[in-house]
Amino acid sequence: MGSTMLAQENDFRNLGTRITRLLRSRGVLIGLVLIIIVASIVEPAFLTASNVLNILRQASALGIVCLGVTFVMMTGGMDLSVGSVLSLCSVVAVSFMNKYGQAPGSNGTALMAFLAVIVIGFAVGIVNGSIITILKGRLGETFIITYGMEIVVASLALLYTRGQFVPGTFGTGLYEKAGMGFTPIICFLFLALVMHVVLAYTGFGKQISFIGANMDCARMSGLKVGQLRVITYGICGVCAGIASVIVSSRVYSASPLQGTGYELDAIAAVMVGGTSQSGGTGGILNTILGVLVLGVLGNALNVLGVDANAQLLFRGAIILIAVGLDMWNTIALHKEAAR
Amino acid sequence: MKGGKRREARPLELFLDQTVVVLLGGFVVLMAFAKPSFLEWSNLQNILTDVSIYGVVASGMTILIICGEFDLSVSSQYMWAQILFITLLNATNNMFVSVILTLCSGLVLGIINGIIVTRFRINSFITTLGTMTMIRGLCLVFTGGKMVSTQNPLIKALGTADFFGLSFFFLVFIVVLAVLSVMLAYTNFGRRVYATGGNIEVAHLAGINTAFQKTAAFSIMGVLCGIAGILLVAQLRAGSTQYGTDLALTCVAATVIGGTRLSGGAGNTLRTALGMLLIVVLYKALIYLGLQAYYQNLVKGIVLILVVMFDLAVSKRRVLSR
Numbered sequence: 182m183g184s185t186m187l188a189q190e191n192d193f194r195n196l197g198t199r200i201t202r203l204l205r206s207r208g209v210l211i212g213l214v215l216i217i218i219v220a221s222i223v224e225p226a227f228l229t230a231s232n233v234l235n236i237l238r239q240a241s242a243l244g245i246v247c248l249g250v251t252f253v254m255m256t257g258g259m260d261l262s263v264g265s266v267l268s269l270c271s272v273v274a275v276s277f278m279n280k281y282g283q284a285p286g287s288n289g290t291a292l293m294a295f296l297a298v299i300v301i302g303f304a305v306g307i308v309n310g311s312i313i314t315i316l317k318g319r320l321g322e323t324f325i326i327t328y329g330m331e332i333v334v335a336s337l338a339l340l341y342t343r344g345q346f347v348p349g350t351f352g353t354g355l356y357e358k359a360g361m362g363f364t365p366i367i368c369f370l371f372l373a374l375v376m377h378v379v380l381a382y383t384g385f386g387k388q389i390s391f392i393g394a395n396m397d398c399a400r401m402s403g404l405k406v407g408q409l410r411v412i413t414y415g416i417c418g419v420c421a422g423i424a425s426v427i428v429s430s431r432v433y434s435a436s437p438l439q440g441t442g443y444e445l446d447a448i449a450a451v452m453v454g455g456t457s458q459s460g461g462t463g464g465i466l467n468t469i470l471g472v473l474v475l476g477v478l479g480n481a482l483n484v485l486g487v488d489a490n491a492q493l494l495f496r497g498a499i500i501l502i503a504v505g506l507d508m509w510n511t512i513a514l515h516k517e518a519a520r
Numbered sequence: 521m522k523g524g525k526r527r528e529a530r531p532l533e534l535f536l537d538q539t540v541v542v543l544l545g546g547f548v549v550l551m552a553f554a555k556p557s558f559l560e561w562s563n564l565q566n567i568l569t570d571v572s573i574y575g576v577v578a579s580g581m582t583i584l585i586i587c588g589e590f591d592l593s594v595s596s597q598y599m600w601a602q603i604l605f606i607t608l609l610n611a612t613n614n615m616f617v618s619v620i621l622t623l624c625s626g627l628v629l630g631i632i633n634g635i636i637v638t639r640f641r642i643n644s645f646i647t648t649l650g651t652m653t654m655i656r657g658l659c660l661v662f663t664g665g666k667m668v669s670t671q672n673p674l675i676k677a678l679g680t681a682d683f684f685g686l687s688f689f690f691l692v693f694i695v696v697l698a699v700l701s702v703m704l705a706y707t708n709f710g711r712r713v714y715a716t717g718g719n720i721e722v723a724h725l726a727g728i729n730t731a732f733q734k735t736a737a738f739s740i741m742g743v744l745c746g747i748a749g750i751l752l753v754a755q756l757r758a759g760s761t762q763y764g765t766d767l768a769l770t771c772v773a774a775t776v777i778g779g780t781r782l783s784g785g786a787g788n789t790l791r792t793a794l795g796m797l798l799i800v801v802l803y804k805a806l807i808y809l810g811l812q813a814y815y816q817n818l819v820k821g822i823v824l825i826l827v828v829m830f831d832l833a834v835s836k837r838r839v840l841s842r
Contacts, residue, residue, distance in 0.1 A: 259645075312825065316832045321782025324645075325828050328769055332821030339814040445649060452646050490665060493657025501650035505640045512641065 205513060208506035209453060212499075213474050220481035227484045234366075240476030241369035242427045243446055244469065248376050249420025250447045251468045252413045254456050255380065257393040258313065258323035260414060263421040263447060265335035266305050267440030270298040270425035272342050275435035278351035291355035298422035305334055306418025310411030319396075331444065338437040349433040360431030368427065372420070377465035389413060394462075449496075450475050453503040457511075474499065539830060540777060540794050544801060551805050558808050565687060567797075567804050572693035573751045575796045578771040579700050580737075580744035582792040584644075585775055586704070587737040588717040588784030589637060593648040594745050595767040596655035597629050601749025602759030603659055606668045609753075615674050623746040629655065630742020634735030652768075659761050669758040679754040689751050693793075696747065700740075700789045713737060717784030774799055777827045 204211065221228040246263050253260045274294040282290035309330050313323050351357065358364055380386035392399045392406055400406045421440070429435045454471025456463025478499055482492045551558040577594050584591050601622050608618035629651070636647045681688045704710035715723040716733040724730050753759055778795030780787025802823060806816040 312829065316829060318832075319783060322828065322832065325772065325776055325782065326825055328773070329821045329825035329828070332817050332824070336814045336817035336821065340812075340818070344814065449646075449649060449653075488661065490657055490660035493653050493660065495657075497650045497652070497654030497657065500646065500653065501636065501642070504642050504646050504650070505636075508641050 202513075205506055205510040208510075209455065209470055209474055209503050212503070213470065213477060216474075216477055216481050220477075220484060224484045227481060232480070232484070234363075236476050236480045237366045238360075238431075239480070240472050241365040242424045242431070243443065243450060243476070244369045244472040245372055245420050245424040245427065246443055246447045247450050247468045247472050248372055248465060249417030250444075251451050251454075251456055251463065251465055252376070252380070252389065253323075253417045254448075254451055255389050255393045255463060256410055256413050257320060257396060258318075258410065258413070259320060259327060259448070260306075260309065260417045261324065261327040261444045262305060262309060262330040262334055263417060264440035264443035264445075265331045265338060266302050266418055266421040267425045267428065267443055268437050269305075269334050269338040269341070270301050270422040271429035271435040271439050272338050272347055272437050273301060274298050274356070274426060275347050275349055275351070275429050276342070278356050279347070279349065282351040282354065282356065285352035286354050287352050288355045290351075291359075294356055295423075295426060298425055299419050302418035302420070302422025302425075303415045304418070305330065306415035307411060309418070310414030313414070314407035314410050335437070335441075342435075342437050344437065346437075347435040349429070349435070356426070356430055357433070358430070360427050360429075365427045365431070368423070372423070373465055373469055380465055385409075390462075446475070449500050452507075453500055455503075455507045457507070471503075474503070539827070540779070540791065540798055543827075544794065544798050547798070547801055547805060551801075551808065555808050558805065561685070563804070563808075565685075567800050568690045569687055569755065570800045570804075571793070571796050572687070572689040573748050573755070574767065574770060574774070574800070575693050575793050576696050576744050576748045576751065577741075577767060578774045578792050578796050579697055579789040580741035581768075581771040582775045582778070582780050582787055582789045583700065583704065583713060584737045584741055585772070585780050585782060586717045586784055586787050587713050587734055588720060589644040589734055589737060590772070591633065591648045591738065591741050592645065592768045593629075593633060593652035593655060594741065594771060595764050596652045596659065597626060597742060597745035598749050598752070598764045598767055599659045599759070599761050600629070600655050601626055601746045602753050602763065603663055603668055603761075605746075605750050605753050606670045606759045607662075609670050609672050609675065610668075613672070615672070619750060622750060623743050626742040626744075626746030626749075627739050628742070629745075630739035631735060633742070634738030637738065638731035638734050656761065663761065665761065667758055667760040667762075670753065671757070675754050676757060679757065688754065692747065692751060696744065697789060697793055704788060709733075709736070714785055717786075719785070770799065771796075773824050777824070 217228070226232060246267065250260055250263060274297060277294050277297060278287075278290060281287070282294070309327055312318075312326050316322050316326070318326060349357075359368075380389065388399070388404050388409055391402070391404065392409060396406060421443075424443075425440070428439060450471040451463075451468050452471070453474055454463065454467035454469070456467050456471075475496070478495060479492065482495060487495070548559070557563065577598065581591065581594065604625055605618055605622040608621055609615070612618060633644075633648060633651055636642055636651070637644045678688050683691055704713065712723070712728045712733050715726065715728055716730045720730050723733075749759070752763060756763075774795035775787070775792045776782060776795070777798060778787070778791035778793070780792060799820070803816060803820065806819055811819075
C-alpha cells in the first residue's frame with residue numbers, strides 16, 4: 182500500500198519535473214501557441230487566411246534580416262548596421278528602377294537592381310568583418326564598430342537621396358512583384374532552408390558555431406577565424422540587402438530611414454528564438470520561431486485593438502520573458518549535467 | 521622589466537596615450553584658424569551645456585562598462601525622467617519634491633535592470649533592450665506621444681542662471697563627475713567595481729558581492745538618467761519622447777573614445793568626459809563649418825570607428841611590449 186502511494190507520488194513529481202522541463206525548454210513555442218489561441222478566441226478575424234498571410238508577409242522581411250544576424254550572433258558577434266544597410270539598399274535600388282525600369286515588364290533592370298543590393302550589402306558586411314577581424318574584436322568591439330558603420334551607412338543613404346523620400350515610379354515586373362502575394366514568404370522560407378542546412382549540416386556552419394563557442398580554441402585548432410568572420414558579416418549584409426527589396430517593393434517606394442529600428446528588432450527576434458548572445462548555441466529554426474513570436478504578437482495586439490504605444494510594453498516583456506526562460510533552461514541543464 | 525631596469529616611456533607612446541587630448545587640441549586649433557568665432561565664449565558655453573547633459577549619463581555608463589555591463593535603456597530612462605519631472609512639477613509646483621521623486625524613480629528603474637541582470641542572469645544588452653522598449657512604451661502611453669512642457673519660474677531661472685560665467689548644467693556635471701571619480705578611485709566600492717569587471721570569478725572568490733556591485737552600478741545609472749532628464753528640462757522647459765534617442769550609443773561611444781575597454785575592469789570617468797567633449801566639439805565644429813547634417817553623421821561614424829581601431833591598436837602594442 183505504502184509503496185504504491187510512494188510510486189504515485191513519484192509519478193506526480195516526475196510529471197511536475199516534466200512539465201517544468203517542457204515549459205522552460207519549449208516556453209517560447211508554448212507562448213506562441215497561447216497567443217494564437219487567445220487571439221483567435223477573442224477575435225475570430227485573427228485566424229483568417231488573409232490575416233495569416235498578412236502576418237507571414239510582414240514577418241518575412243524582418244525574418245530575412247534575422248537570418249543573417251543569426252549567423253553573426255552564432256560567431257559571438259553583433260551587427261547593428263543591418264538597419265541602415267536596408268535603408269541604403271532600398272533607396273539605391275528604387276532610384277535605379279525609377280531611372281531605368283520605367284517600362285512595364287522591365288525584368289532585366291530588376292535583376293540588375295537585385296545584384297546591386299547584394300553587392301552593397303556584401304560590401305558593407307565585408308568592411309565590418311575586416312575591421313573587426315583586424316582588431317580581433319570581441320562582442321563589445323563588434324558592437325561599437327557596427328554601430329559606427331550604422332551611422333556611416335545611414336548618412337550615405339541620406340546623402341544619396343539628399344534626405345528625400347523616393348516614391349516608386351517604376352513599371353510592373355519582377356521588382357514590383359517581389360513584395361506581393363506569396364513571394365516574400367517563399368523567399369524567406371527558401372533562404373531559411375538554405376541557411377539552416379548550411380549552419381547545421383556543413384563544415385562551414387559548424388566552424389561558425391565553434392568560433393562562437395570558443396574563439397581562442399577555434400583559432401588554436403587551426404580554423405581561419407578571421408576569414409570565416411568576414412564571410413559571416415558579408416552574409417549578414419547580403420540578407421539585409423535582400424530584405425530591402427521586399428520592403429521597398431511592398432510599399433512601392435523607398436526612404437533613407439526605411440531600415441531604422443530593424444537592427445534592434447532583428448537582435449530581439451533572434452534572442453527570443455533562443456540563439457544566445459555569447460554565441461555558439463541556437464540556429465535558424467530558433468530564429469524562425471523568434472520572428473514568428475514577435476510578428477504574431479504585433480498582429481494579435483493590432484487585431485485586438487491595443488494602442489500602438491502600449492504594444493511596446495508587451496514587446497519588451499516578451500523579450501525579457503523569452504530570454505529569461507532560455508537562461509533558466511541553460512542553468513537547469515547545467516545542473517542536470519553536473520548531477 | 522628585464523634586468524630590473526625600468527624602461528623609459530618613449531615620446532611616441534606618451535603621445536599615443538593621450539590620443540583624445542591631442543585630437544581635441546588639434547580640432548580646437550584647426551577651428552580657431554578656420555572660424556575664429558568658434559572660440560567665442562557663448563559658443564563654448566553651448567558646447568559645455570551639451571557636454572554636461574550627455575556627460576552625466578556617460579559617467580554612469582563608464583561605471584557600468586567598467587563593471588562589465590551595459591545599458592541600452594538610458595535613452596528611455598532619460599525620456600521618462602523628463603516627462604515625470606514635468607508632470608510632477610506642474611502638479612505639485614514643488615521643486616524639491618519633484619526632483620526627489622524623479623531621482624527615486626530613476627533609482628527604482630536602475631534597480632529593476634540590475635536585478636534582472638544579476639538574479640535572472642540575462643545578458644545586460646538584451647535585458648536593457650527589453651526594458652528600453654517597455655519604458656519607452658510607458659512614456660508614450662503616459663503622454664499619448666505629445667510633448668509636455670512647464671512654465672515653472674524656478675526651473676526657468678535655473679536654466680538661465682550664470683554662476684561666474686558657468687551655467688547651472690556645467691556645475692551639476694562637475695559635481696557629478698567629482699563625486700563619481702572620487703568614488704571610483706578612492707573608495708572600497710570603487711575598487712570592487714574594478715574587481716568585478718576585471719574578473720568576476722576572482723572577485724567572487726575574493727568575497728565581493730558581485731551581484732550587489734552590478735545592481736549598484738545600474739542604480740547609479742538610473743539616478744544619473746534622472747539628473748540628466750531634469751537638466752534637459754531646465755534647458756528646454758519641455759520633455760518629449762523625441763529627445764535623446766541617440767543617448768545610449770553616444771554615451772558608449774564617448775566611453776570607448778575615452779579609453780575605457782568594453783571588456784570591463786579598466787577606465788575612468790574623467791577620460792569619458794574628455795571623450796564626450798571630443799564628440800561634441802567635433803559635432804559643433806562640423807555645424808560651424810556649415811556641413812550638412814548627413815556629412816556630420818558620416819564624419820561622426822568614421823571618427824568613432826577610427827578612434828576605436830586606434831585605441832585597440834595602441835593597447836595591443838602596450839600589452840606586447842610588456
